[in-house]
Amino acid sequence: MSTAEKTRTRIRASAQALVAEHGAGNLTLDSVAQHAGVSKGGLLYHYANKQALLEAMLEDLLSTRKALFLSSTAKQGRSAQLTALINTEFALTLTERATANAILAGGAENPDLLDPAREYFSMLFDYLVKEASDPALGTTVVLAVQGMQLLDTLGLYQFEPAEKDRLQQRLLALVS
Template identity: 35%
Template sequence: MVEVGHHALNISRAARPRRRRPDGAGRAGETAGMLGRSAPFGELYRPDGTVNGVRKDALLDAAEAVLFEQGTQALTLAAVADRAGVSKGGLLYHFPTKEALVTALVARVIGEFDALIDSFDDGSPGGYSRAYVRATFAILTGEARAHRRWSAITAAATDPELAAPLNEAMARWHGRVREDDPDPLTGAVVRLAAEGLWEVVGHAPDLYDADQLEALQRRLLELLER
């Protein structure tokens, strides 16, 4: 069972052991090696990180859209390439396996949220919890980003190795307590409330309008000032 946010994900694994590379590199080594290969015939790799003008982020956006609209079973490399409007070879240049694609989805969710927290944290007492709230609402009110973590969780749920970075990030985000926090318990309650809101909006994106989200953010920040 893998814990991700408010979910307990039951994951059935095959009874037989997973084969490992003799050098112990495992999936990470295989992915790194495949990513280093030359571009497929007919595909132009560009210095700005694009293949035929398509950036990695656009491919990840396409994968998220497939997941959100059609579910986990529909997430295939062919479906993502079709959604992104690129050849399968162009997609394979960046993401040679579905596991590599899901790993990138998870990494983007974590990296984006870490960067937002850092951008809002002014270092003052209680600043981390305020930054957590503001970062959460920046995502909830952003352009089609509210479902990113939901998509990443859904995609990673079938493999504990893929879900591990999300579990570790969740423990870090909610286990972080600064010595100068004037009220750690209230801070934890507010962060968990923001977490719950993110979870709900991930499943029901149209539940709250912009004014309601603004009011919710204001109330959570007020709780931190009491």
């Protein structure tokens, strides 16, 4: 990994930590630069503005999920994709949830910010329609997991850990 990529990674990690600690509304480029140990000019060299930083943070969130989803079919079969999707979504950290919240807030001001998420979900639903052995089941699982995450991200309903465990086990049983 190049020095520039290490710096970009440190900047994104700092932004994620600040969002998790102080909330999406309090994220500033000045605070990210200070937390990351770079000058504001150095931050702007890597990310021209707050939107560019949020876009990179969204790419981080989606890249792991997309890679896991795409690789699981090739390695283990189609039901493995839904299993991987369920397990990955239920394993979101507080930092990842806070990052998602920041990105949703940014998307309210600039809907283009959510384009990578639109692409991810298009890929996911295209797969379910064209490749899944039971497209309706796959769609139901994705909607259940994403609906739960959205409620949690927006703070509309917080599932207790035991309740989340039961839901995860039920969804896994549905796809096996």
